[in-house]
Amino acid sequence: MVRNLVVIGGNSHPQLTQNICGVLGIPPAEVLLSKFAVGETRVEVQESVREKDVYIIQSGGGKVNDHLLELLITISACKTASARRVTAVLPLFPYSRQSDIPYDKAGAPLIKAGAPGRPANGGYTFESTPPTPGPGKPEGLGLMNGMDNLQKGLARAQIEESTGSPVKRRNGLPRNDTTDSLKSAANGADDAASNASSKINSFQPRPGYKQWVAQAGTLVADLLTCAGADHIITMDLHDPQYQGYFDIPVDNLYGRPLLKSYIQRNIPNYKQAVIVSPDAGGAKRATAIADQMGMEFALIHKERRPTKITDRQNATMMLVGDVRDRIAILIDDLADTSNTITRAAKLLKKEGASQVYALVTHGILSGDAIERINASALDKVVVTNSVEQQEHLRLCPKLEVLEVGHVFAEAIRRVHHGESISVLFQYD
Numbered sequence: 001m002v003r004n005l006v007v008i009g010g011n012s013h014p015q016l017t018q019n020i021c022g023v024l025g026i027p028p029a030e031v032l033l034s035k036f037a038v039g040e041t042r043v044e045v046q047e048s049v050r051e052k053d054v055y056i057i058q059s060g061g062g063k064v065n066d067h068l069l070e071l072l073i074t075i076s077a078c079k080t081a082s083a084r085r086v087t088a089v090l091p092l093f094p095y096s097r098q099s100d101i102p103y104d105k106a107g108a109p110l111i112k113a114g115a116p117g118r119p120a121n122g123g124y125t126f127e128s129t130p131p132t133p134g135p136g137k138p139e140g141l142g143l144m145n146g147m148d149n150l151q152k153g154l155a156r157a158q159i160e161e162s163t164g165s166p167v168k169r170r171n172g173l174p175r176n177d178t179t180d181s182l183k184s185a186a187n188g189a190d191d192a193a194s195n196a197s198s199k200i201n202s203f204q205p206r207p208g209y210k211q212w213v214a215q216a217g218t219l220v221a222d223l224l225t226c227a228g229a230d231h232i233i234t235m236d237l238h239d240p241q242y243q244g245y246f247d248i249p250v251d252n253l254y255g256r257p258l259l260k261s262y263i264q265r266n267i268p269n270y271k272q273a274v275i276v277s278p279d280a281g282g283a284k285r286a287t288a289i290a291d292q293m294g295m296e297f298a299l300i301h302k303e304r305r306p307t308k309i310t311d312r313q314n315a316t317m318m319l320v321g322d323v324r325d326r327i328a329i330l331i332d333d334l335a336d337t338s339n340t341i342t343r344a345a346k347l348l349k350k351e352g353a354s355q356v357y358a359l360v361t362h363g364i365l366s367g368d369a370i371e372r373i374n375a376s377a378l379d380k381v382v383v384t385n386s387v388e389q390q391e392h393l394r395l396c397p398k399l400e401v402l403e404v405g406h407v408f409a410e411a412i413r414r415v416h417h418g419e420s421i422s423v424l425f426q427y428d
């Protein structure tokens with residue numbers, strides 16, 4: 001029996017909200033989620049949430065920016081309506097792939113070359129510009145400027161003291177007669193100062209400083225907290241360290257038990273199959289499954305770390321491991337354009353794999369991902385319904401969908417009753 005628990009579903013995945021509420025045995029709360037003609041989101045919570053434990057379900061696929069804003073407004077609406085606690089349930093966490101800036105092998109940000117002949121990273125340097133002043137280092141421009149102003153001021157004070165008249169500044173005001181040496185001292189000081197200031201005016205920071213890649217992951221974490229979220233529930237975060245961006249509890253559920261059970265039930269003689277990670281980033285995730293199931297593991301190594309689709313298409317891929325005459329099972333956290341899994345499947349078939357399965361927690365499948373899968377060497381693609389899959393299922397005969405509603409329902413029930421979440425995955 002769940003008391004004082006309210007579940008609100010956003011527009012991103014009404015079916016999942018229904019499934020979760022079905023397991024919990026409560027109806028979703030009445031909310032009006034609409035838009036003004038201009039496109040602004042409008043949220044009306046149509047029942048009382050005073051002193052209630054509220055769970056708002058909003059996933060990260062589809063119109064991700066609209067859904068995020070809708071979630072923020074709904075959190076804030078519940079908070080200001082005196083909800084006791086508000087938990088944002090994000091089956092696929094939006095922006096979690098942007099928790100760091102893209103970088104190359106040397107650790108420098110990947111930025112466009114600004115001009116012909118400039119190195120691929122745009123001439124990025126780890127040196128700060130202007131250099132930090134310090135013992136034995138040349139003075140920075142800022143410090144020089146300060147010193148020059150001081151010298152100029154002192155020279156002027158000397159002239160004024162000896163002549164008893166104010167010295168004309170370089171602004172066209174009448175100038176009193178002064179001794180040549182003092183005049184030249186003052187003018188010299190002015191020249192030095194104006195040289196320094198023209199250096200500042202013409203100062204161009206190095207290209208690495210002009211480019212700034214937004215760390216949207218940090219901002220999204222802050223926005224959720226500022227809107228009033230007290231707790232986050234999500235699944236298979238792209239980068240589990242992203243939890244550290246929050247100063248509220250984050251429960252990162254695993255999709256692993258669902259994927260493992262699919263393998264056990266549906267892949268014939270699965271112990272002879274090979275678990276494959278399509279890139280180094282997902283190796284930990286895939287080896288965890290291979291180890292727990294006593295299966296072999298292979299890795300596809302991408303020659304360089306790509307950040308754009310075009311980069312990914314150009315990246316060289318090579319297989320580390322043996323898949324000849326065996327079923328290869330690709331494991332990844334998400335498929336967006338599906339470029340990663342379709343290219344990996346092509347390579348695995350070339351290396352002699354008899355069949356290729358892709359088991360992916362979040363089937364975002366944007367743009368022409370479905371067409372790409374249909375035309376690919378993949379035999380089967382298995383995703384969870386952390387993102388809406390009805391339309392994908394209609395278009396893709398190779399697609400199979402695993403239900404996650406009961407996992408989120410159980411997590412909500414446990415959080416509501418103050419029970420452990422980790423025991424949920426203790427024996428997976």
Ligand SMILES: O=P(O)(O)OC[C@H]1O[C@H](OP(=O)(O)OP(=O)(O)O)[C@H](O)[C@@H]1O
Binds near residue numbers: 336
């Ligand atoms: O379907 P796609 O459009 O090909 O995208 C899917 C890939 O993107 C993500 O990794 P990402 O390339 O962001 O980097 P990482 O795993 O190296 O962190 C994800 O882990 C997949 O491997």
